[in-house]
Amino acid sequence: MKAKPKATRKRTSQKRAKAFTGVHALLLFPSGEDHKATLDLMRRFSAAPRYAYNRLLEGWSREALKRENGPLCPFFGLNTRYADDAVMKAQALLDSARERGEDPRKVVFGGRRLFETLRRRHLSGKPLKELKREWKEKRQGLLYSRGDKTKGGNLNLRLLVKEGALWLRINLGDGGYAHALIQTKHPNLSTLLQRVYASLPYNVELSLKEGKVYATFTWEEEPAPLVATKENGVLALDVNSDPYHLALALVSPDGNLRRHLTLSLEEVDRAPNKGAKELVLWKIAHEVVSLAEEHGVAVATERLKHLPKGRRGDGSGRAFRRKQHRFAYASLLRKVHSLAGKKGVQVVEVNPQDTSTIGMLKYAPQLSLSKDVAAAYVIGRRALGFAERFPRGYERLLRDQSFRDHAQGFYASRVQELRAKRSAESNRYLRRRLSQELERAKRHLSLLSSLQGSPGSRREVTDGRNSPGVNPWRVHKVASLTGAHRGQKPEPALSCTWAHEDVPPRCRGRRGAKPRRFLQFQARLGSTGRPSLSESHRAAFLMVHIPSWGWGWRRAWRKASQSSGGSKGGWPSL
Numbered sequence: 001m002k003a004k005p006k007a008t009r010k011r012t013s014q015k016r017a018k019a020f021t022g023v024h025a026l027l028l029f030p031s032g033e034d035h036k037a038t039l040d041l042m043r044r045f046s047a048a049p050r051y052a053y054n055r056l057l058e059g060w061s062r063e064a065l066k067r068e069n070g071p072l073c074p075f076f077g078l079n080t081r082y083a084d085d086a087v088m089k090a091q092a093l094l095d096s097a098r099e100r101g102e103d104p105r106k107v108v109f110g111g112r113r114l115f116e117t118l119r120r121r122h123l124s125g126k127p128l129k130e131l132k133r134e135w136k137e138k139r140q141g142l143l144y145s146r147g148d149k150t151k152g153g154n155l156n157l158r159l160l161v162k163e164g165a166l167w168l169r170i171n172l173g174d175g176g177y178a179h180a181l182i183q184t185k186h187p188n189l190s191t192l193l194q195r196v197y198a199s200l201p202y203n204v205e206l207s208l209k210e211g212k213v214y215a216t217f218t219w220e221e222e223p224a225p226l227v228a229t230k231e232n233g234v235l236a237l238d239v240n241s242d243p244y245h246l247a248l249a250l251v252s253p254d255g256n257l258r259r260h261l262t263l264s265l266e267e268v269d270r271a272p273n274k275g276a277k278e279l280v281l282w283k284i285a286h287e288v289v290s291l292a293e294e295h296g297v298a299v300a301t302e303r304l305k306h307l308p309k310g311r312r313g314d315g316s317g318r319a320f321r322r323k324q325h326r327f328a329y330a331s332l333l334r335k336v337h338s339l340a341g342k343k344g345v346q347v348v349e350v351n352p353q354d355t356s357t358i359g360m361l362k363y364a365p366q367l368s369l370s371k372d373v374a375a376a377y378v379i380g381r382r383a384l385g386f387a388e389r390f391p392r393g394y395e396r397l398l399r400d401q402s403f404r405d406h407a408q409g410f411y412a413s414r415v416q417e418l419r420a421k422r423s424a425e426s427n428r429y430l431r432r433r434l435s436q437e438l439e440r441a442k443r444h445l446s447l448l449s450s451l452q453g454s455p456g457s458r459r460e461v462t463d464g465r466n467s468p469g470v471n472p473w474r475v476h477k478v479a480s481l482t483g484a485h486r487g488q489k490p491e492p493a494l495s496c497t498w499a500h501e502d503v504p505p506r507c508r509g510r511r512g513a514k515p516r517r518f519l520q521f522q523a524r525l526g527s528t529g530r531p532s533l534s535e536s537h538r539a540a541f542l543m544v545h546i547p548s549w550g551w552g553w554r555r556a557w558r559k560a561s562q563s564s565g566g567s568k569g570g571w572p573s574l
Helices: 030-058 062-066 070-077 080-099 112-120 125-140 189-199 274-295 319-328 327-344 355-367 371-383 392-399 402-423 428-449 458-462 472-485 535-549 553-564
Strands: 019-028 140-144 158-162 165-171 178-181 203-209 210-220 233-239 243-251 257-264 298-302 347-350 494-499 518-523
Touching: 019 189, 019 243, 030 062, 030 070, 030 080, 030 125, 030 140, 030 165, 030 178, 030 189, 030 203, 062 553, 070 080, 112 125, 140 553, 158 189, 178 203, 178 210, 233 274, 233 327, 233 371, 243 371, 243 535, 257 274, 257 355, 257 371, 274 327, 298 327, 298 371, 327 347, 347 371, 355 371, 355 472, 392 402, 392 472, 402 428, 402 472, 428 472
Parallel strands: 233 298, 298 347
Antiparallel strands: 019 178, 019 210, 140 203, 158 165, 165 178, 203 210, 233 243, 243 257, 494 518
């Protein structure tokens, strides 16, 4: 189980990212004139970042734009601090577009979604009116001011306490002020008041929504000192959609599995509204971080930037779309990251590529784990710096010409079958679904055809320097798993059926999970019209396919032995 960790580049700085927290509140204007003046200021400030953005594209500097005799102050009636904040907003938007690889000249202020909807001109009446109002508020409803420690908090948008009430004093830029009452029940309000009394800086952003002005107060929070690091190991987690649960794996520093468990997420699905759903997700995040604190280990998750959108799980149709809609993976990970930073628990993010495949093919058979726990285990090992080697048995199997011919023959016949079904199907929706399945089968056939000679390296593939066809993990998954249980239904060589009572207690889920009523496995080995597999190949099919259901190959093998009259020792004779 031990392996040498891959070489990592030493970092010169261990500086941690600063965390931001804040308070959201509604502004109430006792004076109508103050409300009107504030809206006018927000309109002028909203135009300033758009103007500054275009000037930055032309090569203007920030210093030239923000000075008093520059273009922003006289054009939009702003003071120098407002002008500097507007340039900062424009610069941040420009940097974001360049980091994403997008054309900075195609940025739409107010939101591309609203812009594209308005451009279609397919709405009328009240829906069109509401859409135009939202578009106007997005374009003209912005006011931002940064905090300054030397100015005792925030100079332009300052919080004041008068007669037991919290007020916001708004600098209108022309020497006048507007006052608004703060209305909120946010739990961080007491922390904000402490910063006001201590004259600590805080940022303020005003936004317009449905004719009302809202204020968001944010400030930097110094991260807590690390009390749990990956030097003691990691707690890796992986969220799965079917069944809806969270798989956790506690990995020791030497890369071995210490403990594993699952947390059901069905309570998230049963939440009556969005607020209740958020509370349940925060509760689960607290459980995960508390477990990491208890063992003194870091939290290892998949990198949010590389998460596949809409590809979590397998399947299609209405039931699968419902599962996708409820899937709150990114939301849960963000909550875990935020809470871990506040409690001093180190967070390690890894590339999620091939984690499920490696766990299903390698560690599920070895350790008798479910494929979800095995995927979490791979995430934990990758966070500790360990690289996964492709097993020699799988490597010899991929080099076998008869094995590759069998898999390629399956997908070749599958492509022909889908083409015939699609040409005979009159329903356009079903024809579209058949087209999707056809494209998937073509990709798998191309993947198998690209395998020439010895399989490639997983490390090179995850680094993005190799073509997809030389990834041995994916090739083996396609050849062994996908082709074994899809397509036509030949005579099963071995079959077994589990009732829920036979499922081990550790596999039934926790906290009110809804397990499957029946779990079925059929190893369909051999078929007519395609190259037959040898006995060793059939054993390899069983060894690979059974863990994909998540219950361990040993138990399935014993069940298969009972149903097929296997050998005396409880192992089937193939």
